Amino acid sequence: MAKPVSIEVYNPSGKYRVVSTKSMPGTRWINLLVEQDCRVEICTQNKTILSVDDIIALIGDKCDGVIGQLTEDWGETLFSALSKAGGKAFSNMAVGYNNVDVNAANKYGVAVGNTPGVLTETTAELAASLSLAAARRIVEADEFMRAGLYEGWLPHLFVGNLLKGQTVGVIGAGRIGSAYARMMVEGFKMNLIYFDLYQSTRLEKFVTAYGEFLKANGEQPVTWKRAASMDEVLQQADLISLHPILDKTTYHLVNKERLSMMKKEAILINCSRGAVIDEVALVEHLKANPMFRVGLDVFEDEPFMKPGLADMKNAVVVPHIASASKWTREGMATLAALNVLGKIKGYPAWADPNRVEPFLNENAPPPAACPSIVNAKALSLPVSKL
Ligand SMILES: NC(=O)C1=CN([C@@H]2O[C@H](COP(=O)(O)OP(=O)(O)OC[C@H]3O[C@@H](n4cnc5c(N)ncnc54)[C@H](O)[C@@H]3O)[C@@H](O)[C@H]2O)C=CC1
Numbered sequence: 001m002a003k004p005v006s007i008e009v010y011n012p013s014g015k016y017r018v019v020s021t022k023s024m025p026g027t028r029w030i031n032l033l034v035e036q037d038c039r040v041e042i043c044t045q046n047k048t049i050l051s052v053d054d055i056i057a058l059i060g061d062k063c064d065g066v067i068g069q070l071t072e073d074w075g076e077t078l079f080s081a082l083s084k085a086g087g088k089a090f091s092n093m094a095v096g097y098n099n100v101d102v103n104a105a106n107k108y109g110v111a112v113g114n115t116p117g118v119l120t121e122t123t124a125e126l127a128a129s130l131s132l133a134a135a136r137r138i139v140e141a142d143e144f145m146r147a148g149l150y151e152g153w154l155p156h157l158f159v160g161n162l163l164k165g166q167t168v169g170v171i172g173a174g175r176i177g178s179a180y181a182r183m184m185v186e187g188f189k190m191n192l193i194y195f196d197l198y199q200s201t202r203l204e205k206f207v208t209a210y211g212e213f214l215k216a217n218g219e220q221p222v223t224w225k226r227a228a229s230m231d232e233v234l235q236q237a238d239l240i241s242l243h244p245i246l247d248k249t250t251y252h253l254v255n256k257e258r259l260s261m262m263k264k265e266a267i268l269i270n271c272s273r274g275a276v277i278d279e280v281a282l283v284e285h286l287k288a289n290p291m292f293r294v295g296l297d298v299f300e301d302e303p304f305m306k307p308g309l310a311d312m313k314n315a316v317v318v319p320h321i322a323s324a325s326k327w328t329r330e331g332m333a334t335l336a337a338l339n340v341l342g343k344i345k346g347y348p349a350w351a352d353p354n355r356v357e358p359f360l361n362e363n364a365p366p367p368a369a370c371p372s373i374v375n376a377k378a379l380s381l382p383v384s385k386l
C-alpha cells in the first residue's frame with residue numbers, strides 16, 4: 001500500500017482531477033486549469049525525486065491527468081495506474097521524454113505531452129555560456145581569485161581558446177542544436193560543421209547569408225558543412241556541442257574511441273542528456289588530456305557525477321539548469337498543463353509543435369488544442385489546423 005503524499009489543492013469542487021507531481025513556476029498554468037473546471041492537486045512532498053510508489057499514491061482512485069517531471073520513471077506501472085484511475089493524459093514538464101515509455105502509454109491509450117520550443121533559446125544560451133566558460137577557463141579563474149592567489153597580470157595566466165575563426169561542431173541540429181549553432185556562428189564568427197539524421201536547410205541558409213554579409217563587408221566569410229558522419233564532426237571541430245534526443249541510438253554516442261578522435265585541445269559541451277556521453281570514459285580522457293575541456297549541464301546518473309569528475313579542473317559542471325529562465329519555466333508549465341487539459345477536453349493535437357507561441361501569449365486565451373502530444377499519431381488523435 002503506497003504511503004499518502006502531501007498536496008496543495010486549487011478549486012476543490014472542480015469536475016476533472018489533475019495532479020502535478022511538483023510545484024511549477026508561475027500561476028497561469030493553474031488558472032488555465034481552474035477556469036476549465038479542473039481540481040488541481042500539487043504535490044508538496046519535501047522530496048526531490050518522487051518514486052513510482054509516491055506517484056501511484058498521488059494518482060489515487062480517480063485521476064483525469066498528470067503533469068510530471070523528467071526525473072520520474074513513467075513506465076508500464078504508472079500508465080496502468082493512471083488508466084485504472086480513468087486518466088487519459090500525461091505531460092512531462094520537459095521537451096525530452098526519455099523517462100517515458102511511450103509504448104506503455106500507447107497500450108493504455110494515454111496521451112503523452114512534452115514542451116518543445118519554449119526552451120529552445122534558453123537551453124542554447126546555457127550551451128553557449130558553458131562554451132565560453134570552458135574556452136576562457138572562467139570557473140578556474142574565479143576560484144583562483146577567490147582563493148587570493150592573484151598577484152598581478154601575467155602573460156601566461158589562464159590562457160584559453162579563441163573561438164573566432166574556429167569550427168563549431170553540432171551533433172543533433174534540431175531546435176536547440178540549430179539555435180546554438182546560429183548563436184556561435186553569428187556571435188563568434190565560427191565556421192559550422194554539423195551532423196544530424198536530417199538536413200537542416202534553414203540553418204545552412206542562415207550561415208550562407210551571414211557569410212555573404214561578412215564577405216560584403218570585407219571580412220572572412222563563415223562556412224558550413226553537413227558531415228556525412230558524426231566522427232567527421234568530432235575530428236574536425238574545435239568546439240562540439242551535443243543536442244540529440246536520448247534514445248537507443250544516442251546512448252554513449254561519445255565513448256572512449258570517439259573521445260580519442262577529437263582534437264587534444266577541443267571543447268565538448270553537453271546540454272542534452274548525460275547518457276549521450278560515457279562519463280567514465282570522459283573522466284579518463286580529461287585526466288589524460290589536461291588541455292581538453294568540457295562543459296556539462298547533464299550527467300549519466302543524475303544527481304550524481306561519476307567518480308573523479310568533480311576533481312577535474314578542465315570540467316565546468318552545472319546542475320541541469322539549461323532551461324532555467326523564469327519565462328521559459330513558466331511557459332513549460334503552461335504547455336504541460338495545456339497538453340493535459342486539451343486531452344481531457346477532447347481537443348485535437350496542435351499541428352506543429354515547433355510553433356507553440358499562441359499558447360504562450362498571456363493576453364489571449366490559448367488555442368483549443370493540445371500544444372504537443374508525442375504519441376498523437378499512434379493514438380490516432382485528431383490534428384488541429386494552425
Ligand atoms: N539540459 C536541459 O535542461 C535540456 C535538455 N534538452 C534535451 O535536448 C534534446 C533536444 O531537444 P530539441 O532540440 O528541442 O529536440 P529536437 O527533436 O528538435 O532535436 C533533436 C535532434 O536530434 C537529432 N537526432 C536524433 N538522433 C540522432 C542521432 N543518432 N545522431 C544525430 N542526431 C540525432 C534529430 O534528428 C533532431 O534533429 C531533448 O530531447 C532533451 O533531451 C532539452 C531542453 C533542456
Ligand SMILES: O=C(O)C(=O)CO
Pocket residue numbers: 070093094095096097119322323
Ligand atoms: O526539457 C528538457 O528536456 C529538460 O531537460 C529540462 O528543461
